[in-house]
Amino acid sequence: MADVQPPPGIVFWPGGGGKRQRIAVLISDIHCTDCTVGNQTADEADWEGFFDELGNQLASTLAGDGEVLLILNGDVVDLLRSGRWAAAGVYPWQRKHERFRKIVLSIMRKIVVRHALDPAIHSRSSGFFHYLGKMAERLGRTRVTVIPIVGNHDKELQVLPEAREMYYRQCLGFSADDLSDGYRKWVAEQMGSDAGDIWPLLPFYFADPALRLFATHGQWRDSTNSRSTRRWKFRHGWQPLLWQQEQYRPFSDPCFGDTIASGLLSAFIWNTTQAIKRDVNPFAVHRSVNDGIEHIQNVLREMDLYRPSALAVMRLLGEARKLDRRDEDNRLLFQTVIDQYRNSLQAWLAYPETTLTAPLLFKFILPVIACCRRLHWALLDTGLMWLMAWASGREGKTSYSRLPAFRADYRSFGFRLHAEGHTHSAMEIDLHYSTPQQRRNYTYVNLGAWRNRIVRKFENKGYRRRSIGRALIVQGGVHAGSTGDSYGFTLRDVTSWGDRLDQW
Numbered sequence: 127m128a129d130v131q132p133p134p135g136i137v138f139w140p141g142g143g144g145k146r147q148r149i150a151v152l153i154s155d156i157h158c159t160d161c162t163v164g165n166q167t168a169d170e171a172d173w174e175g176f177f178d179e180l181g182n183q184l185a186s187t188l189a190g191d192g193e194v195l196l197i198l199n200g201d202v203v204d205l206l207r208s209g210r211w212a213a214a215g216v217y218p219w220q221r222k223h224e225r226f227r228k229i230v231l232s233i234m235r236k237i238v239v240r241h242a243l244d245p246a247i248h249s250r251s252s253g254f255f256h257y258l259g260k261m262a263e264r265l266g267r268t269r270v271t272v273i274p275i276v277g278n279h280d281k282e283l284q285v286l287p288e289a290r291e292m293y294y295r296q297c298l299g300f301s302a303d304d305l306s307d308g309y310r311k312w313v314a315e316q317m318g319s320d321a322g323d324i325w326p327l328l329p330f331y332f333a334d335p336a337l338r339l340f341a342t343h344g345q346w347r348d349s350t351n352s353r354s355t356r357r358w359k360f361r362h363g364w365q366p367l368l369w370q371q372e373q374y375r376p377f378s379d380p381c382f383g384d385t386i387a388s389g390l391l392s393a394f395i396w397n398t399t400q401a402i403k404r405d406v407n408p409f410a411v412h413r414s415v416n417d418g419i420e421h422i423q424n425v426l427r428e429m430d431l432y433r434p435s436a437l438a439v440m441r442l443l444g445e446a447r448k449l450d451r452r453d454e455d456n457r458l459l460f461q462t463v464i465d466q467y468r469n470s471l472q473a474w475l476a477y478p479e480t481t482l483t484a485p486l487l488f489k490f491i492l493p494v495i496a497c498c499r500r501l502h503w504a505l506l507d508t509g510l511m512w513l514m515a516w517a518s519g520r521e522g523k524t525s526y527s528r529l530p531a532f533r534a535d536y537r538s539f540g541f542r543l544h545a546e547g548h549t550h551s552a553m554e555i556d557l558h559y560s561t562p563q564q565r566r567n568y569t570y571v572n573l574g575a576w577r578n579r580i581v582r583k584f585e586n587k588g589y590r591r592r593s594i595g596r597a598l599i600v601q602g603g604v605h606a607g608s609t610g611d612s613y614g615f616t617l618r619d620v621t622s623w624g625d626r627l628d629q630w
Contacts (some may be wrong), residue, residue: 130539132333132539133366133533133535133536133539134366134367135365135366135367135368135369135370136333136366136530136536137312137315137316137333138333138334138335139195139312139332139333139334140308140309140311140312141193141271141308145603146189146191146192146193146603147188147189147191147192147193147601147602147603148192148193148194148195148336148337148601148602148603149184149187149188149192149193149194149195149599149600149601149602150194150195150196150197150334150337150339150598150599150600150602151180151184151194151195151196151197151597151598151599151600152197152199152341152545152573152597152598152599152600153197153198153199153573153576153595153596153597153598154198154199154200154201154202154277154343154546154547154548154573154574154575154576155199155200155201155202155277155547155548155550155573155574155575155576155577156168156198156201156202156203156254156575156576157201157202157203157204157207157279157575157576157577158202158203158204158237158240158241158252158254158255158297159203159204159207159208159233159237159240160208160210160232160233160236160237160240161236161240161250162208162209162210162236162396163207163208163209163391163392163395163396163399163429164207164395164426164427164428164429165240165252165578166204166207166577167241167252167254167576167577168252168254168576168577168578168593168595169252169578169593169626170245170251170252170253171626172576172593172595172620172622173252173253173254173257174245174253174257176257176595176597176620177257177258177260177261178257178261180261180597181260181261181264181265183599184261184265185264185265187601188265188269192269192603193269193270193271194265194269194270194271195271195273195332196258196262196270196271196272196273197273197275197332197341198272198273198274198275199275199277199332199341199342199343199545199546199547199573200275200276200277200278200280200342200343200344200345200547200548201277201278201279201280201343201547201548202274202277202280203234203237203241203279203280203283203293203297204279204280205218205230205233205234205279205280205282205283205289206218206279206282206384206387206388206392207279207387207388207391207392208229208233208388208392209392209395209396209399210229210232210233211229211388211389211392211393212388212392212393212396212397213396214229216229217384217385217388217389217477217479218282218380218384218388219380219384219385219389219477219479219483221285221380227286227288230282230286230289231286231288231289231292234289234292234293235292237297238292238296238297239251240252241253241254241255241297242254242255242256242296242297243256244256255297255298255299258272258298259298259299262299271309272298272300273329273332274293274294274298274328274329275328275329275330275331275332275341275342275343276327276328276329276330276343276377276378277343277345277547277548278343278345278348278351278352278377278381278383278548279387280293280328281377281378283328284327284328284374284378285378287323287324287325290325290327290328291324291325294325302324302325305325305326307321309326310322310323310326312329313326313327313328313329314326316329316330316331316370317329317330317370317373317374318369318370318371318372318373318374319373327374330342330343330366330369330374330377331366331530333530333541335539335540335541336540336602336603337543337600337602338540338541338542338543338600338602338613339531339541339543339545339600340529340530340531340536340541340543340544340545341544341545341546342530342546343546343547343548344546344547344548344549344572345377345548346363346364346376346377347363347364347524347528348383348548349382349485349486350381350382350383350386350485350488350518351381351382351383351548352376352377352381353375353376353377353379353380353381353483354376355372355375355376355379357371357372358372358376360485363524363528364528364529364530364533380479380483381483382480382483382484382485382488384479384483385474385477385479385480385483386474386514389473389474389477389479389480390470390471390474391429391438391439393470393473393474394439394466394467394470395426395429397466397469397470398426398442398462398463398466398467398470399423399426401462401465401466402419402422402423402426402459402462405458405462406419406455406458406459406462407419409455409458410455410458411454411455412453412454412455413455417455418449418450418453418455418456418459419455419459421445422442422445422446422449422459422463425441425442425445426442428578428580428591429441429442437511437515439467439511440508440511440512440515441580441589442463442467443463443464443467443507443508443511444508446459446460446463446464447460447508464507467507468499468502468507471495471499471510472499475492475495475496475499480492487517488517491513491514491517494513495510495513495514498510526544526555526557526570527559529544529546529570530544531543531544531568532544532557532559532568532570534559534561537559537561537562537568538561538562542567542568542569543568543569543571543600543615544568544569544570544571545571545572545573545598546571546572546573547572547573547574547575549572550574550575550577551572551574552572552573552574552575552594552596552619553570553571553572553574554569554570554571554572554617555569555570556568556569557569557570569615571598571617573596573597573598574594574595574596575594575595576594576595576596577593577594577595578591578592578593578594578627579591579592579593579594590623590627590628591627591628592621592622592623592627593620593621593622593623593627594619594620594621594622595619595620596617596618596619596620597617597618597620598615598616598617598618599615599616599617599618600614600615601613601614601615601616
């Protein structure tokens, strides 16, 4: 395969030759945030258990000269979901603002504290990067290659080298010398960037015919999280050669999804939390354990566990309407929540970037929302968020045959497995294509997300929190104890319940 020219714009992973054992482990959408508008990722106990079990499995499976590719398939860190944007009145799309750089670096520093430090020393750390590093050290750093794919919530790393350095150095534990010339060349050729960059851009995809694997985050097929350029429009679909020539600007420039994540949802969570502290708590006279105020604050802390995001706002508005407003404290709380929602919605609609980057469907919906919000009806407020959720669900539909691994001009290179994340909806689908005639089995895998998730109970009788996660393990080459090539892949789904998750 090494002497075969790849499809236009595609750069294969350079370490795919030979017969040695190779294992790729893929996880996606970890969403390590600064926790100012809630913690979006799994807890410390989940990460310790996952990396410990994964390390045991790899150690028992890996042959002497085998290698592990740990592919972090996008949105591992999340720079959009932070209250720091709303607190500063500066947002991710305002990249020319003098405070943009300072805010991004501030968020990254907090991400390091909350997710990269040893939880045994720093009790508030989730330990994700810490336990990842411990597993790599246990297996041998020279045998483990970490490949951080870019998503849509971490794309600010692509435009701010100092933040990218923090990610490589303080999260992933790399020094500049740890990044090989081969890795630098692969990224530069793929992204159309400079191989001499001290801290390379995050790659957009991983393509390895030897492992039959094509992995990318998936934002390219979501019109709300990609940005049309003069040469590329969303309807054009997968165009790596054109993207390469534009240095993948459609996925590093600001987009409509940025305005929803930070300009609407995170701003609403942050502003409402601050307003309750400022305007409700000091004047509450009938406080009790698990009262309405405490309940609403708990809902606020976990609003970002919902997908699509508009469902979180619907939940909070619904919980606010349930409050017994004969109680003076609850009346004040209800009015505060509603006022902050309407203020956040008004501010979001007023941002020029909201209209400028809106996909076609939203360009029709935004004027409807702008008109209806003036009526100030509580039920209508919920209806507007339902409309947002519906519209979000209508975006980003792409037939499987248009995914890279399943395109007719890619299948002949040996790709059989396409992995992505982005949607947070874990799924797997087996597909069939008639050409080439050998190996007609193909598989699509969505890696979902690693996070605590709020789900409805049976018959809509309340909500419950659970921890979910998924890993894809792909094995190729000669396995330990085997005399010939062996190939296969496994999905590991992890779902946890417990008192720790049922705290309220």
